[in-house]
Structures are given as C-alpha cells and as structure tokens.
Amino acid sequence: MCGIVAAVSQRNIVSILVEGLKRLEYRGYDSCGVAVHQDGALRRARSTSRVAELDALIAEDGVAGFTGIAHTRWATHGVPAVHNAHPHFSPSLANARIALVHNGIIENHDELRAELRAKGYEFASQTDTEVIAHLVDLHYDGDLFAAVKTAIVQLKGAYAIAVFCRDEPHRVVGARAGSPLILGVGEGENFLASDAMALAGVTNQIVYLEEGDMVDLQVGKYWIETREGEGAQLSFKRVEREVRTVYAHSGAAELGPYRHFMQKEIFEQPRAIGDTLQGVEGISPELFGDGAYKVFKDIDSVLILACGTSYYAGCTAKYWLESIAGISTQVEIASEYRYRDSVPNPRSLVVTITQSGETADTLAALKHARSLGMEHTLTICNVATSAMVRECKLAYITRAGIEIGVASTKAFSTQLAGLFLLTLAIAQTRGRLSDAQEAEYLRAMRHLPVALQGVLALEPQIIAWSQDFAKKQNALFLGRGLHYPIALEGALKLKEISYIHAEAYPAGELKHGPLALVDSEMPVVTVAPNDALVDKLKSNMQEVKARGGELYVFADADSRIESEPGVHVIRMPEHYGALSPILHVVPLQLLAYHTACARGTDVDKPRNLAKSVTVE
Template sequence: MCGIVGYIGDREAAPLLLRGLERLEYRGYDSAGIAVLDGRVSVCKRMGRVQNLREMLSSPECGALAGATLGIGHTRWATHGDPSDRNAHPHVSRDGSIALIHNGIIENYSTLKKELSSKGYRFSSDTDSEVLVHLMESIRASRPELALEAVVRKALHHVEGAYGLCVISDREPDRMVVARKGSPLVIGIGESEFFVASDAAPIVEHTRKVVYLSDGEMAVLTRDSYVVKTIGNVEQEKLVTELDFDLEEIEKGGFEHFMLKEIFEQPGVMRDVMRGRVRLEENRVRLGGIEDYLDTIRGAERIVICACGTSWHAGLIGEYLIEEFARIPVEVDYASEFRYRNPIIGRGDVVIVISQSGETADTLAALRLAMQKGATVIGICNVVGSTIARETHCGMYTHAGPEIGVASTKAFTAQVIVLYLLALALSEGRTLPDHEIGLYLRELAAVPEKVERILAQNDVVMEIAQAYHQSRNCLYLGRGFNFPVALEGALKLKEISYIHAEGYPAAEMKHGPIALIDEDMPVVFIATRDTTYTKILSNIEEVRSRKGHVIVIASDGDEDIRRLADHVIHIPSAAGPVTPLLNVIPLQMLSYHIATLRGCNVDRPRNLAKSVTVE
C-alpha cells in the first residue's frame, strides 16, 4: 500500500498525477513514482517525498513524461522490501510494455515468483507487486491475442491476497484497467476524462461525481467511457455518488499542520455529528441510518464491537456507555484478533464495526466473518461510500469531514459521540426514563462549547510540552469512562513523538508500572471529579512519593489538586459519560506540541499509514 492515482483524458497527465500524489501524502509513504503512456511506457520514481519526484521530473531522464495524457502514480508504504528507488512503484514488465501500481499484499507471491523465475523472468525489486506485472506479461506471451482486460483478469485468478491496482499497456494506448479486492479504489467521472484514486482526496478538485469499486470488481476506462465488471466478467450497474466535501476541507486553512487544524475543528465536528440526531425538545435521539434495526439491536443477547487502534479505544468507551445506559452486555475486540480466534457469534448477536476510513482490512474481515455467522452488523465510519458503509446491514456516518493527519483526532471524538447517541437510543423505552435521556442529551449538547474553552488553553499545554518533550517514557492513568482516554492519550504521544507511552487503569499501576516511576518519569492523570476521584488522588500520592512528575487533567474549580501536581490542566465540569470527549482534547494538544518540539513530522509520522488496508 499506500496511495494510488490515475488519469485518462485530454489533459497532460504528469502534473495531474503529481498533484494527486501530493493530496495523498497524508496517508504516509516512503517513495513515489509515476508512469505515463505516450506511444511507449515511461517511468519515473524516487525514494522519499513526492517533492523529490517532482524535482526528478525536470531532469533529462524523465523528459519523456511530458505531453502524455494517460498515466498512473503511486506512493508506497513498504511491506515487502525496504524503502528504495528500485522497490518504488510503478513496476514494469520485462519487455517494457506493461506498467502497474498496486496496493495490498499478494500472499502467494513467493510461489508465483518461483514459477516465473523458472520461465526466465528476472526481478529488479524485492516487492510482491512486481510479480503481478511479470505474471501478466507471461500470460500475454502465451496468449498474444488477449486484450489487456482479459490479461489482468486471468492474472488475478492466480492471485491470493489483497489488491487495488491500475494497469496500462503500450499495446492499448487509450485504455486503463483497474481492479479491487480488499484495497479501496474510487473512479472520478469528468468531462471526457476519468480519474482513479485510493480515496477521493486527489479527485475532488476535478469532479464530484465518483463510483466506488466493490471487492471483486474491475473497471476498464477509455477517454470517453467506463465499464465495471466482476473479476468473473459479469457487467455491473454502479451508483454514481456525489462527493460531500469541498477542496477547502483538505487544505490546512492557516494552521501549521493538518493535525492541529483537526484538533481545533472538533467543536464544529461535534455539532455536525449531533445535528438532526439530538432532539432536545423531545428528549430523544433519532438515528435514521439504523432506525429499521433498532428493535433488533435492543433485543440483542450481546453486542460485540470490533475495531483497530484509535477506533478500538472509541469502542471501549462505547462499551461503558451502552452498558451504563442500555444495560446490554458488550464486548470489545481487536478486529485483527476477532477474525482469527473463531469467535462465538450467532443470530442473536449484534456486531458493531468502527473505522474512520471504512476500509481497514482487519475490520472488514471481522465484518464479513460476523455476517457469515448470522449476526446483525452495524457500521460506524466517516467515509461515504466506503466498503463498511456498503457491506453492513445498517450504520451511521460520523460526519467528521476529511481527516488528513495520520494520527486520528476529530474522527475519534466523532465516533464517541455516535456511540453515546446509540447507547441513549437503545435505552429509550427500556432502561432510562425520557427526562433522564434529556439530561444526558443536554450534557452532550454542551460539550462543543466546553471544548472551545479547553482549546483556549493551548498556550498552557504548550508550556507543559516544553517541560517534557525530551522525556523517553510516559504513563497515562485513568479510571472508568476515562481509562480508554488514557489509552488514547498514550497512543497519540507514541504515534507522533516516538516517545514510549502506556495507558493503564489507574488501580493497575501497583501491578507493575509503579516499578517504572522515578524522577525522570512523567505521569498523566485524568482526575476529573467523579465517583473514582478520591481513588485517583491516592494514585497521585503514590507517584509523588516516588519522585515522578505529575500532570493532571482536573475539573474547573479543583484548586486543591495543585498541591499534588507539577502541572494542572483544568477542563469544564461535566457528567461522567461525556468527560472522555473533554479529557481527550488536552491530551491531543499535549502530544502535538511535544512532537513539534522534537522536530517530528506530526502529519506523517514514520512507519504509519492513514488507512491500513493490509493485515
């Protein structure tokens, strides 16, 4: 993986491809390249940033790329083979007639490589992707009459694994073939031109009309038409979707980094998530996306939440909320474990899958396994038209807008709000009276304004970051609803600053982590006033007695806690179930400022990708 862009039309391809690759930089990558077709296949690729590729294109060795009106581009995140020029995409067949870019993993590439090697094919990279292009050449060598579409189809019948790919050939200079299995692809429909990308970010500035390929589908694009078929060659009718975001939403808007912009966007995002769903005058929640399934969910024997990374942390908060409000048993599973442990799931169960992109490979596998076992599957995702949105029985969009920073911020809080609303919807007429639901909804409705007040303390958080940006380790401790927030705060710090950090339930500190406490260890406590407040104070005392540095997230008005802490960040008081939405904000800000002080690339942290479309 990581980013795909393609163009066929009447405009010069190379500048469009480069701009598209820049739009995909947020996904994380280690090399970039493009191939164009103008009588013959010409390739230019380079390790490092897209800017390196842009500079290379002005050199004589890439001069042949100018003027071509068909091409493909790729940013690579290494899976097979180290980051290098030779492992960068596109890959080209031995005879130079076919070029290919590929996201995903070819699981049987080793077997295919041995077979091709025995036929005399030699490999210039360490990638699994190069095997595909040689396989296609081998098929065409044995059947020269086959069109490129048929060659690609036959090659894919030999492949095990995941792919999103674009293929061009000098034998069909007005045609591009794309295919998808497990790795997203979207086609942008313009006027006598078409765009292909791994997400809509490179497309939206050219057209709003898009078609999302489903797993097991391929498309053949010419300059004035497209057709979508299954890999088995059955033509498909596809819905043309209108993109629902503007180009401005994927620009920085005056902020130094996308991550900072997205942190500060959260009050607006929160209001968007609630709009039309929170009916304060009726003391009820309206969730149109799952309305037809609400009775099924309310009657579930249990609910299982599957997700990865930050979405898993949101799922943990969802567990607390659903059990607290609706009194339905909830389990939270890492999707990557759920899919391999033969889970006990049946028709009485409801499975909720959560993913910002709607394309996370392990989460999709969990979704499909749950469907096979007869469970009702609900999707929570941010991207309209994504695979999760299409393949679940029902679901809810988070309406967070494009999230460009690799480390998720606004998508997390949007997911938590959706889960909060779901928990209240499940309680209606069952476990909570209407007036109590109204109280919880009013607490939620007050959150955006309270987040704005927290964001106004940006300078306070920056001062704390100055004190600890050279630390090597950090602990985050919380209880109840805020234990998952401690996990999320630790994840953010290690993702973007590369400081080792761990989150724990505060009471578990004595079962191991307390051994790490010394004068070099900062410990972040979430100590807002709730039923566990006095217990947290005892944990703080234990850290202080061992010379640890104490940073506390505390409720407004709690000045007594200053005597126990080196640093205090006050947040507005709120009911316990909404406090995760408030407490996570200063932790996001702290991670951001520590990372920038360390000189880290906060939007594109090393080794990480925005959308993990392989296992």
C-alpha cells in the first residue's frame, strides 16, 4: 500500500529516497513526494504522477539534502491531489519546521483536527496525516523524539510514521503501531522504510521494528524504545532489536520478454510451484515448524482467516481439509471476523493466508482469535520476515518470489500448494493418509510444474477469447464443488484489471436468480473439470444455452463437452484430480490479463487498488 523511505546521512540522499520509492511502486499509489533538509529549511516536491515524474521535478527544482523522507500514497482521506500528497509540513504555510509521512489510518483525526484548529493550526489537506504533523509541532520543544512520543499517545488507529525537524538537521524519528516499519543500519548513515526492498542495494542490515516501537535515527547511531501499558500506566522503555541480514532484490524486477509483470508472474508459476515444493521429500507435520505434530494431534477443527485472493485460496482448502483430512473447516473474511460475535474453540487451528504477511485485516483477525483463547496458529505466507510469520507459532513459506503486479497470480497458486501440503500433513496425523496415497499425492505435486507448462501453452486460444470479452461490460463465472472458489478468483481477476463487472456462482445456484441476467451479451465462463459433478454442470450449461447465453468453457480433455454455436471450448491438457484447481485458475488469469490488454487498462497498477493492504 503506502510506502515510506527515510534517511539520515552525510551525503545527498535524494537519489536513495527516489530509488526506494521506485522499488515500492508495485504496491500501487496515487501520489508521491520527497522532503529534505536543505540550506536550513524544509524543501519538498510532490506529484500525482509516477515516481519518474517526481524525479524529474526534483531535478528541475534542485532538491538535495542529507536528511529526508519520501512517500507513495494510496488515498484514504482526501482525493488524490498534490495538496493531499505526503510529506506534510507543520506549520502548513510559511516557515514549516516539521515534515512527516504516514502509513495507516488515524481514527480520531476529526476530534484532533478540531482541537488543533482551536490552537491556531491551519490545514492544507483533507488527510488524517496532517493532524499528526501538527501534533508533533505542538509538542515540539527542542527534542523531536520527545515530541513524537507525546503526539503518538494521542493517536487512535494504525500508523507507521517517519518525521524530521528543521531545527535538528541530522535526525529522523520513526514509530509504528499496526503498520510495518523497518530500520536499515548503514555505515555512518541510517534508514527507515516500510519494506526492506526499498533499501535494496543501500544496506542489507535490517531491524524489524515491533508493535509499539519508536526509533531515533542519527548519522552514526540509533536507539529504540517500545511502548508499554495504557493510560496512567503508559511508559516507554529502551530495548534492543535483532539486526538481521536481509538480501532483498538489488534493483527493480526485469520484465524480460513480457509485456507486463502480471504476464511474467503468470508464466513464473511452474517455477514458483517447484520452488515452493523444494525439499519436500515426504509428508510430515514438521514441514510447518517444530512442534507441529503435537498441535495437529490436539486440534479438532480449522479456522482460516484471509482477505481477497487469499480468502479464495482458503475456500479451496476447505474442500481439501474436509474431504481428505476429515477435519471441520471454517473460512472467514478477516475484515469481518473480528467484528462479529463468534464461538471460539481453543482446539481449533487458526490458519492465516497472506502474500505480504503485513495485511492489516488479517493480522488484526489473528490477534482477535488469540484474544479469544485460540493459541494454535499457523500462516501460509510468501515473506519469511513478515509480521505474520513472527506472530504465528507455525508457518509454511511459499517461495513465489516478489510479486509486482497488484492482481495476485503466482502467490495464489503457491498458497494452494502450501495449503494442500497442510491438508496432507493433518490427514497423516489423523491416520487418514496411507503410504500409497502419500506417494501418489507427492507424485502429482511434483508433476505440477510440467502440467502448468501445458496449460500456459493455451495462451493463443485464450487471446482469441479475450477479443470478445473486451467488448463486454458484464460476465458470469460458474464452478461447482472444489472449483467454485476458482470461479470466484477468475471473476475477481477480470474485474480487478479489466474493470468489467464480473460475478461468480456455484453453477447449481444459476436457476435461483442469476439466470435472469443471461442473454446474448452476457458471457458465461465455466470451469468444467471431469469430476463427479461434471454431469450436473452440463445441465447448468444447458440452462444458459437455452436462454441465448454465450458459454466459454475450460474443460478437461475427457469431459465430453464439444464446441458448437454458443458454446466455446478450450481443452485443458489433462485432468488433475484434487489438484485441478491449481491448473484451472491459470487460464482464468490469462483471460483476465489479455482482456485487460485489449481494453488498454493499466494492468500492473489497476485504478484504486494497492498491493499490500496495510490499513483496515
């Protein structure tokens, strides 16, 4: 989502700030900006264009400095406009002395704004962030660290902030609560960022700040304090945090022969699946961490918490867990779970699914589940150093690699691979997985990269379909059983990047309402593997055909579904049983991608969306 980069050095750090922002562009944003200490004053440049345009503006204005902060903003409060872009200054008008950037949402910003206006502060933006800048200025009395400490006590909500002061030119202060922030340790210089990748090539010495931490950065030193207690018992104490060596990508990912990162990442799925399964010689609970066997023996149910695409991965896993492992499974949208009255089960395994490991809703849902006494926690995550991995007792790291495109592809398929391994491990622990079944499942999983290559070879046929879809405004997706969540994911991909309204339904529900929408202008995409429900699915397809609808069917080779007027069929290379969802999602990704290309949308950075959603 929003991105932060900050630096304190004895050299001009503007290029470091700008390069950091470029590495964070994949998150999605609608404005960007840089502020530095220059010639005894605060200077800044802000833009609602891409970071490249901001870089040109910086060069034109001669912005340079040895202390500074930078930001990419995804709008929450106030429209995308230069006056709402970060960094924010306080006072807002002439003679500013505080510069601040912020990720997160301040829930009590309205009441704080009223109090600050009563004290004479003027607001130049509609953002909640400007409130923090004015609070720091209000409390500033020569010590920036003390001013920030006093200000954050008044905040309700989530934040990661970086702030510096005109009157203390070699100092940056950071603080986090509910949003990620990391410290980069250099030689004679120090850095802050919301993601270690922003500091790739600058330093690989990283400190992951923990909830409630504040950090004081100076040229040759830093120290960290953490918040303890609440109200009258609130205090801060000095702490040490581990410095880790983190080898992030040293530069922006290369597109190679591909048109967009999303296309590249779709085609990386055979490699990503292979990497995710690397080292898996047999099924064992310890694949998920020390002590997993004891946990799996103790549980009697599974609760999956996730958002967006990861939620659909969880919905798929529910079918696997209940049919193969024989364990009751519930899947919850993380942003809903924590705000409803639920019935906690201490013997439930709480599984979170997240690409970034920093998804605010999922982290909050996990903490809520733990507060209800559910201590068995496990995450399927793509980032080994993320907050989610640190918060959960058990983990399986999917090795998808960095995913630049906002619309998730390889992260989804590797999540499915990790969830299938989890299913087998729990099944084994419960005595429901024979040696022969284990061997067969492992053989099928090892063959996945080859099978996926066969699916990717269907791209030319899918491009032809996309020309028809590009002219449409609506689409329906149908699936049954294990493939209903895959239909949901296909519909999500199409609307995310092509802006075509798309919905997905269990095919049996078609006659209970959605059939009213079907006419010759409504394409109906059908996921049709040759499984136990294929004959039922064929009947649902006939319902569409009888109403003049156009069917676009991804069918297994042996499912006996033929092309005819009004029925377009692309045949999958092979039937893949329980693992079929991992194959069937790929043509849906390609369909969405090529439809978006035909419509000329910004595929990798779709409007209004962000990659790592670190606010609720």
